[in-house]
Each structure stands twice: as structure tokens, then as C-alpha cells.
Amino acid sequence: MSCDSVDRREVSQTVNDNSNGNGVFTSSRPFLVSQRLQLSPNTEHIPDNYDDLQLEFSPSVFRSLERYLPPNLLSVSRDVKVQYIREILARYLPEGERFQKLRRYRQQIISRYQPLHRELYTLNPGKFFAPSFIKAVSGNTEESLRSIISEPSPGIYTFEMLQPSFCELLLSEVENFEKWVNETKIKIMHPNSMTSYGAVLDDFGLETMLDKLMEDFICPISRVFFPEVGGFTLDSHHGFVVHYGKDWAVDLGLHVDDSEVTLNVCLGNQFSGGEQYFGGIRCDKHMNTRIEPEETLDYSQVPGKAVLYHGHHRHGARATTAGHRINLILWCRSSVFREMKEYQKKNSSWCEWCQHEKKERQLQSVSATKLELFKMEESRV
């Protein structure tokens, strides 16, 4: 089942790059603030005109909200502003209405788009996955999974997953879809507010296949490695591809995903650079805290190979310096976990900063108690 559609908040929450304390993770992309409006308008700014666009809210709403955009977004293209403002406005639509809208949007695309490789639309493990991956998941034990999984840094799991022939087919399907979008001039939604270069696979018919992939192949892994965020109850996803290179995005700033667990698989092609970097797991409250040296990891993308991580494991992508890199991303969510509001708790068991603060508090309290005891001893002597 997929109810990602109800929740089109697939906006990565971005971390202010300057606040990580080491200055390594800078990015040339403009999306370096959380997706919010400013408290007061920039009265000097002259907004764009939105009259020619068919939008679900009046053009005047876009014009007036534009003045409230974060300063670094005031000068980006109108398309990017539209996307940003639309996603903020969508939060105010009743949930049912949002769901209907997304269903209609998908229906419109699916009824018009002719898939190139129909065999991609039904999950076929033998054709899609590496035999070692199928064997490990069918084993369904921590031991069988660990036999194919590496953990280059705590909480980051990598493994061979997709067959080269599947990657090629999916790349060709995405290319075909994007060509069709260009030809028909249909307006499609970007994967999220940080990523304008890419396509949402769920929007053109791959939702059911990806749902099955998550349920049958990712859940068994996240059940073992991510129980703290409901890894055994993943029940919806947001699936998309992202493009990097000269004609696409260059890099991606440090951020967390709107997911409990994220699967990221490189599909190809030939490229240099584009490493994914990581900087520790943080809850919303501690997103801007510094990265500890032991939390950093640079992971080089290899076609067919997957990386699986906690959605709040901060990460970004280094510049793809040559060629074209395309990755398949699956943001996996658990409605049970979200319902429990576990991630809004004061102290998240999985946030490394919350745990660090908790330890500090315990140490302080032990020292204070010791000091008091010492004072009492002193006064008795």
C-alpha cells in the first residue's frame, strides 16, 4: 500500500551548511534553509508575475508570498519559486483534498504516458536483483543479511542490489518519460524542493512495483537494522530518480529526508565525483549541530550498489565533476512510527545529539552529587 500521496511533504529538510562547524560541507545550491517563509516580507523585492500560470491558488497569493521567501530564493528562477510556494501552500489543504489532487495528477499522467518497458512495472526479483541480494533477503536472518552487507560507518549499510540490465532498462524508461514530458510540455512535480532534476517514479506508474520492492525486500532489512524508527512497519514510500552532471544538478547540500529509512541506489552512468557524504543522525531539533569527526563518511557511488540509511542521517552529495550520475531514491515511511510521534519526543533514542546531551547531563549530575557528598564530608571533619 502506498499513501505517500496523502503526504506530499517530500521536502528534504535542509541543514544550514555554515552551522556544521567544519566548513567542509558547502554547496553551490540555493536550497540551504528549511522550507519555511520568513516572518516579515522583503518590501524592497519586486515579485515575479504569475498571471500566465494555471495554479491551484491565485497568482496574487504567489506574488505576495514571494516577498516572504528566504533571501537566497528571491533570485532563483520563477519555476523554483512556484515549486517552493506550492509545497508550503499544500500543507494548508485538508488531507483528503491533497490525496485527491495527487491521485488526479497521477491518473492524468498514467492515462497519457506510454511506458517503454512494461516489464519494469511488475516486480520481477530474478530479473531485477543480484542473486546474492535475493538469497540474503530470503534467508531472512540477521546473519544472512550481514553476509552481503557492509557497514562503512555506524548506521550506513551498503550492498549489491540491482542487476546492470535492470539499471539500463530503468534509465531508458526514465529517459523516455522525460522526453515525453518535454514534448507534451506537461507540468510535472519535482521529486522534492531540493531536487529539480529528476522524476517521481510513482507519478508515472511505478508506484505498485516500488511498494512491493519496499515491502518484500527493504522491510526485511530495515526490520533488523532500523527497529528504532519502525523499520518493521514501513508502509508507504516516495520513489524518484535524481540526475547530476553538467546539465543537471552539480551537488546537494547537507540535509535529512522525509523518511524513516532511505534506500539510495546508483543506476549509472559514467561519472566522476558525486560521492555521498554523511554527517551523523539528528532529530529536527538538533539538525544544525556540528558534525563530529567520527560521524563523517564519504561514500563513492557504484552502479547497482545500494546504500540504506536512517532518514535523519544527515547527508548530501559532492559535485559530480564529469559525466552523468543517476540515482534511484526510495524514501520509506512508517505511519505507525509517525502516529506515535516518536520523532517529536524531547529525547529521541536515535538522535546522536540527544544521546550526547543525555550523557552530559548524567555526568553533570554525578559530579554535582559527588561535590555535595564531598562538602558534607568536609563539614563533618
Ligand SMILES: O=C(O)CCC(=O)C(=O)O
Ligand atoms: O545524490 C544522492 O545520491 C542523494 C540524493 C538525496 O539525498 C535525496 O534526493 O534526498
Ligand SMILES: [Fe+2]
Ligand atoms: Fe536525501
